[in-house]
Amino acid sequence: MRFATVEEPGGDVRCGVVDGDTLMRLPAGTSVLDLLRSGTLLEAGAAADDPISLSGLRFLPPVDAPTVRDFVAFEEHVEGIAGVVDEAWYAAPTFYFTNPYALIGAHDDVAVPPGSHRLDFELEVAAVIGAPGSDLTPEQARHHIAGYTILNDWSARDLQFREMAVRLGPCKGKDFATTLGPVLVTxxxxxxxxxxxxxxxxxxxxxxxxxxxxxxxxxxxxWPFEDLVAYASRGTQVRPGDVLGSGTCGNGGCLAELWGRGSELPPLAPGDVVTMTVDGLGAIANTVVAGIGPHPIPAARRRSRHRPASPGPTTM
Structure with a gap:
C-alpha cells in the first residue's frame, strides 16, 4: 500500500491510501503516525473507502516523524566529499539526528537558509519504523520497518563545513528543510x-x-536498512514513526560530491527545481525560493583564563 498525508483546499489534513489518481481517505482525525503506533496501518488501509481526487491536493510528509536519523551509508558519496574514506567509516553505520520540525512535503518550496550561499540537495531513501524495539538484531529489525519513502536532506554547505570544523554538528547547515514523500510505501x-x-x-x-x-x-x-535500524536501536529505542535516512547516494547524489571531484556546477539558487525519482517510491520536486538574511549574533567573547575570587552577592 501507498499511504499519503495531504492538505485539502479548505485546509483540512487527511491521510489515506493512494490508488492511481485517487486518495482513499481514512476517517478525519486519523494520522499515519497514530496507525503506526497502534499497529493497525495495513488493517486501516484495507478499509479506506472515502475517495477523493489527488488533483489540487498538497502532499505533506506522509508521517509526522518524532525523530529523524540520517546515516551516511554510501561509500562513493563519502569518497567524493572527503577524497579518501577514513577506516572509522567502515566500522559502523554513522548517523546524526536532524530536525523533525523542518520536514516539508513533496512539492513544497524550499527557502535558501539565512546566511547561506552554497545550497545543495541530497538524494536519499528513508525507512520508517512501524514497531518499537531496542537492541535489535538485523534479522529482527526487518520486521520493525513499516515502509519506505524518498528523502531530500537539503544542505547549506558553507554553514555545514564551518560548523563541523568545531568537531560538532552539523546544525544550521542541515536543519532548515528535509523533504519527505510523496508517499509511504509499505x-x-x-x-x-x-x-x-x-x-x-x-x-x-x-x-x-x-x-x-x-x-x-x-x-x-x-549496509542494508536492517543493519541501520539495528544499530540505531543499540542501547536505546526505535519507535513507530521514526525516520532513518540512507544517506546520500553516490554518482552525483549531491553537488558537494561532484564539487569534490572537480565539477564547477553552481550551488542551487532561487528558481531552481530539484526533482528526485526512486523506483517504487515515486517522485518529489521542490522549487528553491529566496530566503531571508540572518539576524546578527556577535562572535564569542575571548575571555581571560584569570579567575579572581568571586566578589560574592551584592548587598543593599
Whole structure:
C-alpha cells in the first residue's frame, strides 16, 4: 500500500491510501503516525473507502516523524566529499539526528537558509519504523520497518563545513528543510526489488531544472536498512514513526560530491527545481525560493583564563 498525508483546499489534513489518481481517505482525525503506533496501518488501509481526487491536493510528509536519523551509508558519496574514506567509516553505520520540525512535503518550496550561499540537495531513501524495539538484531529489525519513502536532506554547505570544523554538528547547515514523500510505501510492496544480497535494488535519479545530475542504485549502500535500524536501536529505542535516512547516494547524489571531484556546477539558487525519482517510491520536486538574511549574533567573547575570587552577592 501507498499511504499519503495531504492538505485539502479548505485546509483540512487527511491521510489515506493512494490508488492511481485517487486518495482513499481514512476517517478525519486519523494520522499515519497514530496507525503506526497502534499497529493497525495495513488493517486501516484495507478499509479506506472515502475517495477523493489527488488533483489540487498538497502532499505533506506522509508521517509526522518524532525523530529523524540520517546515516551516511554510501561509500562513493563519502569518497567524493572527503577524497579518501577514513577506516572509522567502515566500522559502523554513522548517523546524526536532524530536525523533525523542518520536514516539508513533496512539492513544497524550499527557502535558501539565512546566511547561506552554497545550497545543495541530497538524494536519499528513508525507512520508517512501524514497531518499537531496542537492541535489535538485523534479522529482527526487518520486521520493525513499516515502509519506505524518498528523502531530500537539503544542505547549506558553507554553514555545514564551518560548523563541523568545531568537531560538532552539523546544525544550521542541515536543519532548515528535509523533504519527505510523496508517499509511504509499505515494506511488502518493495520485496520484489530485493536482490540476492538482501539489498533493495531501487534506481535513484536527481535532476535540476530537468537536467539529470546524479543516478545510482539503492543497493549500492554499504549496509542494508536492517543493519541501520539495528544499530540505531543499540542501547536505546526505535519507535513507530521514526525516520532513518540512507544517506546520500553516490554518482552525483549531491553537488558537494561532484564539487569534490572537480565539477564547477553552481550551488542551487532561487528558481531552481530539484526533482528526485526512486523506483517504487515515486517522485518529489521542490522549487528553491529566496530566503531571508540572518539576524546578527556577535562572535564569542575571548575571555581571560584569570579567575579572581568571586566578589560574592551584592548587598543593599
Amino acid at each position: 515494506a511488502d510492496e518493495l520485496e520484489p526489488y530485493r536482490d540476492p544480497d538482501g539489498f533493495l535494488s531501487l534506481g535513484m535519479t536527481v535532476a535540476v531544472n530537468g537536467t539529470e545530475i546524479g543516478r545510482d542504485l539503492l543497493s549500492n549502500m554499504a
